[in-house]
Amino acid sequence: MEVEVVRSGGLAGLRLTWTVEVEDQPDPEEWVLLVERLPWSDTPPAPPEPDRYTYRIRCEPHVATLAERQVTGPWRDLVDRVRDVAEPSRRRADVGGRAAPAQPGAPDAEGPRTTAPSDPTPAPPAPGD
Amino acid sequence: MPQPPVPRESRVRAGIVPPYLLLRIAAAEEHYDVAADAARRSLLRDEPMRELRVEGAHPGLLPHEHTRSATTGRDHDVEAEGEGAPVDAAVPEPAPDRRISDAQGAESLPGHLVRTEGQPATGDVAVDQAYDGLGEVWALFERVYGRDAIDGEGAPLEATVHFGDHYDNAFWDGERMVFGDGDGEVFRGFTQSISVIGHELAHGVTEMTARLRYRDQSGALNEHVSDVFGALTEQYAMGQDAEAATWLIGEGIFTELVQGRALRSMLEPGTAYDDDVLGRDPQPAHFRDYIVTDADNGGVHLNSGIPNRAFALAAVELGGFAWEHVGRIWYDALTGGTLRPNDGFAVFAAATLAAARERYGDVSREVAAVANGWRAVGVEPE
Ligand SMILES: [Zn+2]
Numbered sequence: 020m021e022v023e024v025v026r027s028g029g030l031a032g033l034r035l036t037w038t039v040e041v042e043d044q045p046d047p048e049e050w051v052l053l054v055e056r057l058p059w060s061d062t063p064p065a066p067p068e069p070d071r072y073t074y075r076i077r078c079e080p081h082v083a084t085l086a087e088r089q090v091t092g093p094w095r096d097l098v099d100r101v102r103d104v105a106e107p108s109r110r111r112a113d114v115g116g117r118a119a120p121a122q123p124g125a126p127d128a129e130g131p132r133t134t135a136p137s138d139p140t141p142a143p144p145a146p147g148d
Numbered sequence: 149m150p151q152p153p154v155p156r157e158s159r160v161r162a163g164i165v166p167p168y169l170l171l172r173i174a175a176a177e178e179h180y181d182v183a184a185d186a187a188r189r190s191l192l193r194d195e196p197m198r199e200l201r202v203e204g205a206h207p208g209l210l211p212h213e214h215t216r217s218a219t220t221g222r223d224h225d226v227e228a229e230g231e232g233a234p235v236d237a238a239v240p241e242p243a244p245d246r247r248i249s250d251a252q253g254a255e256s257l258p259g260h261l262v263r264t265e266g267q268p269a270t271g272d273v274a275v276d277q278a279y280d281g282l283g284e285v286w287a288l289f290e291r292v293y294g295r296d297a298i299d300g301e302g303a304p305l306e307a308t309v310h311f312g313d314h315y316d317n318a319f320w321d322g323e324r325m326v327f328g329d330g331d332g333e334v335f336r337g338f339t340q341s342i343s344v345i346g347h348e349l350a351h352g353v354t355e356m357t358a359r360l361r362y363r364d365q366s367g368a369l370n371e372h373v374s375d376v377f378g379a380l381t382e383q384y385a386m387g388q389d390a391e392a393a394t395w396l397i398g399e400g401i402f403t404e405l406v407q408g409r410a411l412r413s414m415l416e417p418g419t420a421y422d423d424d425v426l427g428r429d430p431q432p433a434h435f436r437d438y439i440v441t442d443a444d445n446g447g448v449h450l451n452s453g454i455p456n457r458a459f460a461l462a463a464v465e466l467g468g469f470a471w472e473h474v475g476r477i478w479y480d481a482l483t484g485g486t487l488r489p490n491d492g493f494a495v496f497a498a499a500t501l502a503a504a505r506e507r508y509g510d511v512s513r514e515v516a517a518v519a520n521g522w523r524a525v526g527v528e529p530e
Contacts (some may be wrong), residue, residue, distance in 0.1 A: 026445035028443070028444045028448075028449065029317045029449075030319065030344065030398070030411065031316075031317070031335075031398070031449055032411075032447075032448075032449025033426065035441055054497045067349075067363065067367075067445050068319060068320065068321050068362075069355075069364040069371075069374070070317065070320060070351070071317070071321070071346075073443070073444065075442075108397065109427055124293070133439065133482055
């Protein structure tokens with residue numbers, strides 16, 4: 020079981036990813052309990068606050084996107100724990116590989132998105148929209 | 149890209165520098181501090197110089213500023229009527245109302261109020277930098293654009309410093325600007341940079357005016373507007389013209405361990421840093437390179453590079469003080485009431501062109517420069 024925390028946004032727009040292999044931890048049962056206790060289905064979208072962090076927390080089959088101010092209680096416990104045991108990676112999977120350049124004046128030139136099905140975010144409109 | 153591990157202890161506790169970073173501590177002090185210190189000169193001391201500057205290059209500004217009063221309120225459209233109007237000595241000069249709080253390392257807001265308007269420096273660097281920086285941003289908006297504070301009615305400018313433990317960020321929470329101290333390894337305190345303070349306050353102005361939705365293109369525009377007024381705050385405070393300006397956002401925010409000049413470059417997006425740990429500045433400089441991503445509210449801090457460059461190119465083409473022409477055009481577009489929260493680059497570009505025509509005439513250098521700026525980054529106004 021893998022737990023991944025991706026922190027994006029922030030004034031600097033820098034993205035950090037922490038990944039924990041639960042089986043490799045000395046206390047895997049505690050991790051499993053912690054993950055199961057999380058209110059995965061109770062994460063209402065929060066209005067974004069400029070320059071605040073966004074957290075995307077994933078542990079298959081669950082995924083949740085939280086505004087920084089929603090990272091409280093058990094979510095905060097999990098994030099703190101992940102940050103304690105894992106080193107952050109600054110890999111930018113979304114830069115270079117997934118860019119779908121939209122051509123001004125040619126909205127249909129926008130390529131298909133390779134987004135995970137769990138993500139409801141619509142593609143940004145072409146400038147002609 | 150290789151991922152040099154960041155030692156945990158150094159992430160958690162500042163002051164422990166990882167060995168690989170020690171190897172390249174730059175001997176050069178750079179000129180960060182010089183710029184920042186110059187920009188932090190006291191508001192009062194700078195005032196006469198500013199007014200001269202403003203008066204010289206844009207005769208409409210000074211009278212305009214003095215027509216603002218209880219009766220004319222915040223409406224920037226009164227400028228024409230104000231031209232040549234006599235200065236009314238009975239109208240009190242507007243002044244900022246700054247309130248700086250200290251979160252004392254906790255992630256709770258607002259924290260303890262530690263410095264209010266008119267109080268002397270506290271000796272706490274972050275508190276005093278925030279206070280001085282807010283004064284500079286207030287001065288830009290009030291003296292150049294006739295907008296008294298975020299709401300245009302002189303509401304207090306609220307900021308909290310020392311937020312969180314080695315907190316690597318600054319943000320606008322809808323009511324106040326919040327500044328972390330940085331981890332000491334990648335980031336120094338976020339009050340170091342006038343452009344960052346201006347950036348945060350401008351988020352408040354956008355929220356009160358065009359209300360650009362913080363997602364995808366409209367979100368990148370929201371970010372762009374904050375970078376515009378952040379950069380202009382610094383240029384105005386330092387008396388820099390478009391040629392002399394760095395066009396950097398957050399100069400002095402990185403520690404000397406980072407190979408980079410700033411968080412972003414408005415003129416040359418993608419060139420602000422290139423560092424072993426942080427990687428390369430990922431901002432696109434042209435619309436063909438627009439980044440589609442789910443992170444960062446749809447890449448708002450990435451794609452802002454595109455309109456940023458359009459703005460900076462227009463400013464450089466016109467020369468002189470950017471806050472007086474392109475800054476004014478952008479302010480008009482932002483506050484003119486035509487923009488809608490979901491508007492994207494093309495509509496925003498059209499709004500800036502319309503604002504330029506309105507203020508400077510259909511056939512003007514200003515309109516041509518703005519059009520050239522957008523063309524250079526591949527955005528077709530509509
Ligand atoms: Zn911002």
